[in-house]
Amino acid sequence: MSKKLYPMDFVKNYDYGGHCNSGTVEVSIKIECDDHVITLITDESYTLKINRDGNRFLLVQLIGKTFFGIRHGLETLSQLIIFDDEVNTLKTLSPVLINDSPAFPYRGLMIDSARNFIPIGSLERMIDGMSYNKLNMLHWHLSDSNSFPFFSRTYPQMTHYGAYSKKEIYTPNQVRNLVEYALVRGIKIIPELDAPAHAGNGWQWGPETEGYGNLAFCVNEEPWKKFCGQPPCGQLNPANPKVYEVLGGIYSDMLSVFDPDLFHMGGDEVWFECWKNQSVQTFMKENNLNDFMDLRVYFQNNAYEKLKMAATKPSVEPNDKVKSNTAPVPIIWTSDLTDALTKLKKTGEIEPNRYIIQAWLDVPARNPKMRKLLDAGYPMIASYEGTFYLDHGAGSWIGDTDGPSYHSWQTLYDFDFQANGYDINKRVKNFRFGEIPQILGGEATLWTEKVNEMTMDGKLWPRGAAFAERLWTNPKVTSSSPTNFARLLRQNERMKLRGIHVETRQPKSCILIGSVCEILEEKTAPSHTTYTNDTTHA
Numbered sequence: 355m356s357k358k359l360y361p362m363d364f365v366k367n368y369d370y371g372g373h374c375n376s377g378t379v380e381v382s383i384k385i386e387c388d389d390h391v392i393t394l395i396t397d398e399s400y401t402l403k404i405n406r407d408g409n410r411f412l413l414v415q416l417i418g419k420t421f422f423g424i425r426h427g428l429e430t431l432s433q434l435i436i437f438d439d440e441v442n443t444l445k446t447l448s449p450v451l452i453n454d455s456p457a458f459p460y461r462g463l464m465i466d467s468a469r470n471f472i473p474i475g476s477l478e479r480m481i482d483g484m485s486y487n488k489l490n491m492l493h494w495h496l497s498d499s500n501s502f503p504f505f506s507r508t509y510p511q512m513t514h515y516g517a518y519s520k521k522e523i524y525t526p527n528q529v530r531n532l533v534e535y536a537l538v539r540g541i542k543i544i545p546e547l548d549a550p551a552h553a554g555n556g557w558q559w560g561p562e563t564e565g566y567g568n569l570a571f572c573v574n575e576e577p578w579k580k581f582c583g584q585p586p587c588g589q590l591n592p593a594n595p596k597v598y599e600v601l602g603g604i605y606s607d608m609l610s611v612f613d614p615d616l617f618h619m620g621g622d623e624v625w626f627e628c629w630k631n632q633s634v635q636t637f638m639k640e641n642n643l644n645d646f647m648d649l650r651v652y653f654q655n656n657a658y659e660k661l662k663m664a665a666t667k668p669s670v671e672p673n674d675k676v677k678s679n680t681a682p683v684p685i686i687w688t689s690d691l692t693d694a695l696t697k698l699k700k701t702g703e704i705e706p707n708r709y710i711i712q713a714w715l716d717v718p719a720r721n722p723k724m725r726k727l728l729d730a731g732y733p734m735i736a737s738y739e740g741t742f743y744l745d746h747g748a749g750s751w752i753g754d755t756d757g758p759s760y761h762s763w764q765t766l767y768d769f770d771f772q773a774n775g776y777d778i779n780k781r782v783k784n785f786r787f788g789e790i791p792q793i794l795g796g797e798a799t800l801w802t803e804k805v806n807e808m809t810m811d812g813k814l815w816p817r818g819a820a821f822a823e824r825l826w827t828n829p830k831v832t833s834s835s836p837t838n839f840a841r842l843l844r845q846n847e848r849m850k851l852r853g854i855h856v857e858t859r860q861p862k863s864c865i866l867i868g869s870v871c872e873i874l875e876e877k878t879a880p881s882h883t884t885y886t887n888d889t890t891h892a
Contacts, residue, residue, distance in 0.1 A: 381414040389420045392542045399455035400427035425540045457828035458795030462491035468498035469802040471522040476807035483854045485539035487822035495546045499588035502556025508603035516556020530611040545612045548620030554588015566596045572628040583623040592653040593637035602660035610674040622687035650691045655702035685710045696726040706731035718775030736796040744800045751803040763820035764833035811855035816846040
């Protein structure tokens with residue numbers, strides 16, 4: 355029977371707590387806290403020292419508050435080592451002193467596995483790439499109107515009606531193992547169950563099951579432009595109490611395999627046209643809901659109530675996650691709902707000390723509605739589609755337009771939080787985590803309308819590495835800094851050697867010959883320069 359592997363087990367199993375002596379290198383590691391879950395307030399800092407003890411020994415000291423900081427330090431150490439094939443030996447720098455910590459607690463990527471199914475092995479490879487670049491949050495968009503691949507123990511009808519095939523389903527054991535796989539690599543997986551929009555295929559079984567009725571409207575409806583933002587359509591029925599019951603069951607199933615502290619509830623692109631029917635109109639009148647925005651608030655508060663209840667529901671299986679007595683912190687996308695929050699008289703629990711807003715539509719410097727959300731105290735994750743959407747480019751998937759433009763690694767690297775209206779120094783209160791930065795960080799998204807497991811790595815890397823440095827150090831320099839492209843190329847080669855299917859950025863001759871391909875006036879950085887760290891070499 356396999357043993358559950360937690361980060362501290364990883365340290366103990368490999369005896370990193372002591373000294374590893376190869377005859378020429380001695381490594382000592384000190385972890386100060388026994389934290390084994392990564393959160394928005396986890397200390398990921400570390401100190402790395404490399405010194406010589408005479409001519410024989412190289413002494414490496416690594417100190418961190420948590421396993422997660424130590425893991426980052428080991429990643430940095432690996433970046434400081436090169437193989438010199440001319441003399442057939444490994445080389446590193448000495449002496450070295452690095453005091454390192456992230457600029458932002460939330461450094462994320464998003465993967466969508468509802469539009470095109472992404473196999474577990476490809477998700478593991480994505481997690482590997484994230485760990486090589488000190489990214490720590492994987493937002494998993496698990497459901498959409500296209501498909502429902504997550505197997506719900508409570509409602510197996512969801513995958514029966516919603517999965518593309520029997521082979522394109524994520525079982526609880528697969529998800530649980532993937533969460534553990536990510537954890538020992540310093541990454542939290544945050545699930546998203548999108549609602550009330552982006553919910554179609556998978557929800558059709560209600561009328562065929564006694565007492566459940568219509569769970570969703572407009573499923574696969576045509577003409578799609580009338581009923582949703584993109585095909586296929588589908589939107590949950592806010593007037594049916596059974597919808598909230600089903601949501602509660604799925605929430606419980608998800609929280610049995612994912613960490614219970616953060617949960618993405620979706621919430622964007624609700625099409626009111628889809629709710630214009632007599633049953634919804636009658637429901638609104640009976641519940642004193644004046645308009646569709648009142649109905650949006652009603653739905654969100656009732657869905658969140660079910661999420662809170664699911665978090666405290668006892669576990670069913672022996673391997674289920676231990677649930678929390680504290681409700682998860684919900685994350686929602688910017689939408690017409692978030693635009694209205696500062697104007698609505700009644701918002702229920704959609705309050706700044708409880709919710710996190712993921713901002714994809716614009717930036718506060720240009721959008722007064724986002725500025726008002728920040729002024730009201732809502733924490734925010736930056737995911738502006740004009741910078742952070744990695745699937746953009748190569749034309750529209752619908753075929754009627756050219757589609758949005760490709761975002762280069764320079765575009766991601768040069769995103770200036772302050773200039774775009776994000777005050778990175780302000781802190782706010784959260785009911786679960788206490789005091790947190792209002793600007794938690796950023797997330798680059800990979801929607802899969804035009805992406806599958808064969809193409810996803812090239813979309814992610816090396817642009818994701820440039821994005822990672824922006825979030826880890828928030829550097830003052832831009833992508834045009836003389837050393838940056840050389841460091842990106844080195845990191846790309848490291849990832850390639852470690853099994854990531856990166857997109858190449860130069861002919862191999864440039865790497866072998868060196869600065870012959872460089873057009874900058876200043877000399878490029880030496881090959882041992884680290885990439886994702888703001889380092890100090892003593």
